[in-house]
Amino acid sequence: MAPPEPRPLLFRNCELGGRRCDVSVRRGRIAAIGDTLMARGDEQVLEARGGALLPGLHDHHLHLFGLASALSSVACGPPEVEDEQALAERLRGATPRSGWVRGVGYHESVAGHLDRRRLSGFRSDLPVRVQHRTGALWMVNDLGAKALGLDAPDLPEGVERDAAGRATGRLFRLDGWLRERLPGSGPPDLAEVGRLLARHGVTGVTDAGADNTPRSVGRLLEARKTGDLPQRLQLLGSSELGRLDVPAGVQVGAVKILLDEPRLPQPERLADRIREAHAAGRGVAIHAVTRAELVLALAALEEAGAEPADRVEHASVAPPDCVAWIRRLGVRVVSQPIFVRERGETYLTEVEERDRPWLYPGRAWLDAGVPLAAGSDAPYGSPDPWLAMAAAVGRETRCGARLAPGEALLPDEALALFLGPLEAPGAPPRVVEPGVHADLCLLDAAWSEVRSDLRAEHVAATVCGGHLAWQAPHA
Numbered sequence: 001m002a003p004p005e006p007r008p009l010l011f012r013n014c015e016l017g018g019r020r021c022d023v024s025v026r027r028g029r030i031a032a033i034g035d036t037l038m039a040r041g042d043e044q045v046l047e048a049r050g051g052a053l054l055p056g057l058h059d060h061h062l063h064l065f066g067l068a069s070a071l072s073s074v075a076c077g078p079p080e081v082e083d084e085q086a087l088a089e090r091l092r093g094a095t096p097r098s099g100w101v102r103g104v105g106y107h108e109s110v111a112g113h114l115d116r117r118r119l120s121g122f123r124s125d126l127p128v129r130v131q132h133r134t135g136a137l138w139m140v141n142d143l144g145a146k147a148l149g150l151d152a153p154d155l156p157e158g159v160e161r162d163a164a165g166r167a168t169g170r171l172f173r174l175d176g177w178l179r180e181r182l183p184g185s186g187p188p189d190l191a192e193v194g195r196l197l198a199r200h201g202v203t204g205v206t207d208a209g210a211d212n213t214p215r216s217v218g219r220l221l222e223a224r225k226t227g228d229l230p231q232r233l234q235l236l237g238s239s240e241l242g243r244l245d246v247p248a249g250v251q252v253g254a255v256k257i258l259l260d261e262p263r264l265p266q267p268e269r270l271a272d273r274i275r276e277a278h279a280a281g282r283g284v285a286i287h288a289v290t291r292a293e294l295v296l297a298l299a300a301l302e303e304a305g306a307e308p309a310d311r312v313e314h315a316s317v318a319p320p321d322c323v324a325w326i327r328r329l330g331v332r333v334v335s336q337p338i339f340v341r342e343r344g345e346t347y348l349t350e351v352e353e354r355d356r357p358w359l360y361p362g363r364a365w366l367d368a369g370v371p372l373a374a375g376s377d378a379p380y381g382s383p384d385p386w387l388a389m390a391a392a393v394g395r396e397t398r399c400g401a402r403l404a405p406g407e408a409l410l411p412d413e414a415l416a417l418f419l420g421p422l423e424a425p426g427a428p429p430r431v432v433e434p435g436v437h438a439d440l441c442l443l444d445a446a447w448s449e450v451r452s453d454l455r456a457e458h459v460a461a462t463v464c465g466g467h468l469a470w471q472a473p474h475a
């Protein structure tokens, strides 16, 4: 069922660009802005009491299906789970869903290298699958391996085997294959994801799934149509995605290319893929988290000829020569400042010392004039963009250490990371003016107050395409 035509809205006494005014919303767009607007009688009036009215936030890189599943999974990594005993307790106490126990967010700091044998030691009465927090690896127990038929011959590359040829229960980059083998677990609850994002003021998202195909994104389009997912949606993904017929509010973005350091492609091969995407009228979004991956991505972009629609995802380690190179190529960067907070502790111990000053830069990109935007990478990072903004400003890890503090941004710059258009991350922030789509985030206080207290609790209401998608109790 399609959502009904949204009821007109009238924001009373909000702060827009530093001054107080009223803003009216009709048929999904900003209808008028004025010192005092006359109510027409059919509107829902929102008393803003001086709260700032911002363009709705855009999360430029997340994974909607993964986020939906994570909401019904057990946490297997820090900060919820810090050691082996806590992991065992979590898995033992977990409620299965569609017959499986599903864990997420695992990191070796909890209990080292996990395989089917060790996972069976934690829980052996049900199939268990645990995802590594990078999203690149699934680990299953013996019953899980059995359910997936891992001991059969002819399995895809990515099913790890030991010296004797037996599957270890570790599956690399096999999400699509796994999804096909797992029992029908019912559609993931995208309505819950839509609500969660709206609660944080998010009105637009870019789904960065590398294996997004016209078939696999069907549920996302359906969720847009029913209103379960009120956010504007851009889809990165496979080259076939270009053939997709998209409804209003959805757009097809760049071709996503994953680089994995142990198995990097030849630069010429990567350049060919970039040329193919460009020839089809699409940019590329290249996933590059290590220094070597970034250098390869840039060399290939250079060879193929970079275009403004091209983006580098993460660019987690970006020394000055790479920053200058990206600037020269004119490529956009979609970063995840949330990882400074959530993974900073591990970075400080595990990342090579020479790379540490260049971890998730902020200031360096802006100083160089590189278009910089942010995404949460949820479910691998928290979906709360306010936590990410605070991390971009404070550069603090969860335990209070500071990571490359010289890379700190000002609050306004951190906010701007989430305000660019979906199709041009890092472009100047969208503005609230008559005629534009009514994608809005109302805060409970003036920006001058919130900028020094970047927390999602300040979001008072969220409007997606003219629909009031969320309103704080008592707002």
Ligand SMILES: [Zn+2]
Pocket (backbone or CB within 6 Å): 061, 062, 063, 208, 377
């Ligand atoms: Zn991602």
